[in-house]
Amino acid sequence: MKVEKxxxxxxxIVTPARHGDNRGFFSETFSTRAMEQxxxxxxxxxxxxxxxxxxxxxxxxxxxxxxxxxxxxxRCLRGAILDVxxxxxxxxxxxxxxxxxxxxxxxxxxxxxxxxxxxGFVTLTDGVDVFYKCxxxxxxxxxxxxxxxxxxxxxxxxxPPDQVTLSSKDxxxxxxxxxxxxxxxxGGARHS
Numbered sequence: 001m002k003v004e005k006x007x008x009x010x011x012x013i014v015t016p017a018r019h020g021d022n023r024g025f026f027s028e029t030f031s032t033r034a035m036e037q038x039x040x041x042x043x044x045x046x047x048x049x050x051x052x053x054x055x056x057x058x059x060x061x062x063x064x065x066x067x068x069x070x071x072x073x074x075r076c077l078r079g080a081i082l083d084v085x086x087x088x089x090x091x092x093x094x095x096x097x098x099x100x101x102x103x104x105x106x107x108x109x110x111x112x113x114x115x116x117x118x119x120g121f122v123t124l125t126d127g128v129d130v131f132y133k134c135x136x137x138x139x140x141x142x143x144x145x146x147x148x149x150x151x152x153x154x155x156x157x158x159x160p161p162d163q164v165t166l167s168s169k170d171x172x173x174x175x176x177x178x179x180x181x182x183x184x185x186x187g188g189a190r191h192s
Contacts, residue, residue, distance in 0.1 A: 001016050052123045
C-alpha cells in the first residue's frame with residue numbers, strides 16, 4: 001500500500017497494490033493491519049455507496065459535528081471523481097484550505113479525509129459509483145454543510161458552477177463565513 005501526504009495534515013492518498021495478469025487484477029482495497037502499520041485510522045463502522053448518473057454531479061461539502069464526527073476513506077469504484085477535503089479544524093494553520101484528488105476505477109486510489117474536514121466531490125464522468133468507509137454512524141442531527149462554490153474557499157471543481165447538478169440540500173448550504181466550526185485542532189470537539 002502506497003501512502004502519499006497532501007498539503008493538509010492527516011489527509012492522505014492511499015493506493016493499494018494491484019496484482020494483474022491476463023485476466024485482470026486483484027487488489028486488497030482495505031486492511032486494518034496495513035492501515036495501522038501506516039499509522040492511519042482503521043476504526044471504520046459504516047460503508048456507504050453513492051451512485052451518480054451524470055458528469056457534473058456535486059455532492060458536498062459536508063461533515064458531521066462531534067460527538068459523531070466522521071473520518072472517511074473515499075474510493076471511486078466506477079468512473080472518476082474529483083474528491084475534495086477542506087480543513088475546518090479551529091486553530092489549524094491550514095484552516096479553510098482545500099485539497100482535490102482525482103479518484104477513479106483506473107487509479108484505484110482512495111482519499112483519507114480525517115475528522116475536522118468538510119468533504120465533497122464532483123463526478124468527472126457519467127455513471128459513477130463512490131464507495132466510502134466512515135468512522136461513525138450517520139447522525140443527521142449533527143450534519144453541517146457549506147456551499148461547494150463558496151468564494152471564501154475558492155475550490156476549482158473543473159466545471160462551471162452553472163453546469164453542476166446539486167441536491168436541494170446542497171443548493172441551500174450556508175457560507176464559509178457563517179460556518180462556526182465545532183472541531184478542535186485534533187478533529188474532535190472544539191473547546192473554548
